[in-house]
Amino acid sequence: MNILSQHRSLELHRAAEFIRLHSMEAIGSCGAGHVGGVLSIAELTALLYQEVLRYDPKYPEDPARDRVVLSKGHCGPALYAALALAGFFPMEELLTLNQNGSSLPSHCNMHKTPGIDIGTGSLGQGASLAAGMALGLKKRSSASRVFLILGDGECNEGQVWEAVLFAAHQQLDNLIAYVDVNKQQLDGYTEDICSLGDLRSKFESFGWRAIQADGHNIDELHNATQEILRETGRPGIVIMDTVKGKGWSGVDGKPGVHHVPISSEQLEEARKEITHRIESLTAQLEGIHD
Amino acid sequence: MINIRTSKHMLREINSMELIRLAEADPDIFVLDADLMSSSGLKAFAGKYPDRAVNCGIQEANMMGVAGGLSAVGFIPVVHSFAAYAVRRTLDQIFMAGCYNQQNIKIIGTDPGVCSAANGGTHMTFEDIAIMRALPGITIVDPTDEVMLKSLLPQIIQAHGVAYIRLFRKNKRVIYRDDTEFTLGKAQVVRPGTDITIIAEGPLMVFEAIQAAEKLEAQGISAQVVDVVSLKPLDEQLILETAAKTGAVLTAENHSITGGLGSAVAELLADHRLGIPFGRIGFPEMVGETGTVDYILQRFGMTHAEIAAHAITLVGEKDEQ
Numbered sequence: 001m002n003i004l005s006q007h008r009s010l011e012l013h014r015a016a017e018f019i020r021l022h023s024m025e026a027i028g029s030c031g032a033g034h035v036g037g038v039l040s041i042a043e044l045t046a047l048l049y050q051e052v053l054r055y056d057p058k059y060p061e062d063p064a065r066d067r068v069v070l071s072k073g074h075c076g077p078a079l080y081a082a083l084a085l086a087g088f089f090p091m092e093e094l095l096t097l098n099q100n101g102s103s104l105p106s107h108c109n110m111h112k113t114p115g116i117d118i119g120t121g122s123l124g125q126g127a128s129l130a131a132g133m134a135l136g137l138k139k140r141s142s143a144s145r146v147f148l149i150l151g152d153g154e155c156n157e158g159q160v161w162e163a164v165l166f167a168a169h170q171q172l173d174n175l176i177a178y179v180d181v182n183k184q185q186l187d188g189y190t191e192d193i194c195s196l197g198d199l200r201s202k203f204e205s206f207g208w209r210a211i212q213a214d215g216h217n218i219d220e221l222h223n224a225t226q227e228i229l230r231e232t233g234r235p236g237i238v239i240m241d242t243v244k245g246k247g248w249s250g251v252d253g254k255p256g257v258h259h260v261p262i263s264s265e266q267l268e269e270a271r272k273e274i275t276h277r278i279e280s281l282t283a284q285l286e287g288i289h290d
Numbered sequence: 291m292i293n294i295r296t297s298k299h300m301l302r303e304i305n306s307m308e309l310i311r312l313a314e315a316d317p318d319i320f321v322l323d324a325d326l327m328s329s330s331g332l333k334a335f336a337g338k339y340p341d342r343a344v345n346c347g348i349q350e351a352n353m354m355g356v357a358g359g360l361s362a363v364g365f366i367p368v369v370h371s372f373a374a375y376a377v378r379r380t381l382d383q384i385f386m387a388g389c390y391n392q393q394n395i396k397i398i399g400t401d402p403g404v405c406s407a408a409n410g411g412t413h414m415t416f417e418d419i420a421i422m423r424a425l426p427g428i429t430i431v432d433p434t435d436e437v438m439l440k441s442l443l444p445q446i447i448q449a450h451g452v453a454y455i456r457l458f459r460k461n462k463r464v465i466y467r468d469d470t471e472f473t474l475g476k477a478q479v480v481r482p483g484t485d486i487t488i489i490a491e492g493p494l495m496v497f498e499a500i501q502a503a504e505k506l507e508a509q510g511i512s513a514q515v516v517d518v519v520s521l522k523p524l525d526e527q528l529i530l531e532t533a534a535k536t537g538a539v540l541t542a543e544n545h546s547i548t549g550g551l552g553s554a555v556a557e558l559l560a561d562h563r564l565g566i567p568f569g570r571i572g573f574p575e576m577v578g579e580t581g582t583v584d585y586i587l588q589r590f591g592m593t594h595a596e597i598a599a600h601a602i603t604l605v606g607e608k609d610e611q
């Protein structure tokens with residue numbers, strides 16, 4: 001079992017905080033955004049782009065790369081911060097988010113942004129697009145894997161479940177999904193709007209390997225990912241227990257934080273909180289040897 | 291004189307045979323169906339290339355997304371369902387995978403318009419051309435016979451982008467000589483004439499238009515019949531020329547008169563300030579119902595008799611101008 005060293009784990013936690021920081025800077029620069037769902041996938045995007053995925057930022061079209069489908073496409077800023085940190089484009093571009101003519105629209109567009117493998121934004125559709133990629137890559141005997149990121153509210157969509165049935169039937173073991181269970185959707189709590197029930201047993205009953213993990217714990221996420229990547233004959237999913245708005249007290253766990261305006265004072269507050277954690281993680285890293 | 295004859299094969303068989311032929315040379319062609327392989331004739335393709343055909347089950351929305359994913363890794367997915375479900379049910383999936391992500395997807399919608407006959411109103415699509423015409427960059431054809439299908443299919447497979455093929459799957463009627471070549475975006479003059487142009491699309495209405503023209507000839511009216519071949523892109527040049535030459539235009543389509551061929555031609559004529567007598571034959575604002583094709587065409591005034599009568603009116607208006 002490939003277990004992260006304490007040093008590596010701290011590095012990845014710090015990468016997640018950098019993703020938070022840069023996402024908040026980007027959203028702050030345009031005054032509003034999908035803050036809640038962006039902050040809840042910071043650990044996942046850090047783990048994927050810093051540890052798990054195979055890619056070459058200088059050759060984003062590399063056929064041998066792993067693919068990422070952010071089906072909850074409104075959380076583009078988290079992915080953009082991860083891509084910029086991975087070297088796909090300069091960090092300063094992050095501050096063009098959603099501006100006229102920007103290459104960084106809040107919802108992902110493969111034709112605008114280097115490193116985006118498919119455009120998303122119409123919920124549920126990323127699941128099918130990812131399943132199609134995984135099917136095609138398998139048919140080509142490619143070693144590339146497809147990483148699909150779903151929202152919990154998104155699982156209201158019937159198309160998600162069509163794709164889940166399909167992927168199991170086609171034995172797409174090169175498809176690994178994550179569902180960001182942050183318990184809120186635009187209008188409120190998922191429990192109050194269209195209850196999802198037990199997602200883990202739902203996916204299992206559809207023929208998937210499903211593992212529950214704390215979505216803000218890099219080690220748990222990493223171990224679950226490794227376990228699913230070893231799976232053969234069926235796709236797998238990590239049911240991520242997360243907090244919407246995680247990591248900035250202005251929104252962390254609060255209701256109504258799907259899409260919010262960000263004032264310069266709020267941005268400064270978020271910046272302080274996140275920077276403080278980055279400094280603390282850096283101090284911890286300096287205290288241990290890899 | 292047009293030599294109308296009956297093929298040994300239905301269009302669905304020709305379609306599958308041609309795809310098999312094309313797939314021999316092109317390893318990227320991949321067929322998807324939604325539990326209608328027995329109806330679409332694509333079982334033959336799946337038999338020949340089991341590794342390049344997937345029956346998705348009854349889930350058209352997912353199938354369209356899967357097609358987008360397959361295209362994103364280099365395949366050329368050919369997706370089939372009945373026209374009603376291939377288009378009406380999956381509009382946003384076609385938009386996301388095909389238009390927004392600019393993937394390469396070939397959609398075959400069988401039994402468009404009235405062609406589903408006994409399957410009735412739920413399966414009839416009078417609005418598919420209108421829907422698809424509004425999407426950017428999409429090619430739309432309604433092959434009139436097997437000669438046209440054989441000629442257009444390789445072009446459609448070769449051109450990157452979304453193409454929508456309306457396919458009257460059980461059609462056996464052949465209108466064109468075997469050696470006729472067609473080009474995407476180019477209309478075909480089926481029968482020359484000077485007094486009015488009847489622009490028709492697809493197996494049903496091109497045939498009705500030809501019969502109408504023969505009827506009109508007996509009454510001293512010379513009707514030019516144009517097969518539009520490709521509904522999008524439209525052969526604007528040929529349509530404008532024939533409209534200017536004959537001075538009156540009547541369209542005939544197996545589709546609603548809203549948003550389809552008639553609308554496309556009307557837009558073109560208006561854009562070019564061609565204020566000539568103009569009419570549209572097609573379904574009025576309505577949903578379909580169970581019945582034979584002939585019965586329904588008759589019930590809604592879409593047969594050669596009505597086309598001819600409408601043409602006479604338009605030619606009369608021309609004389610008044």
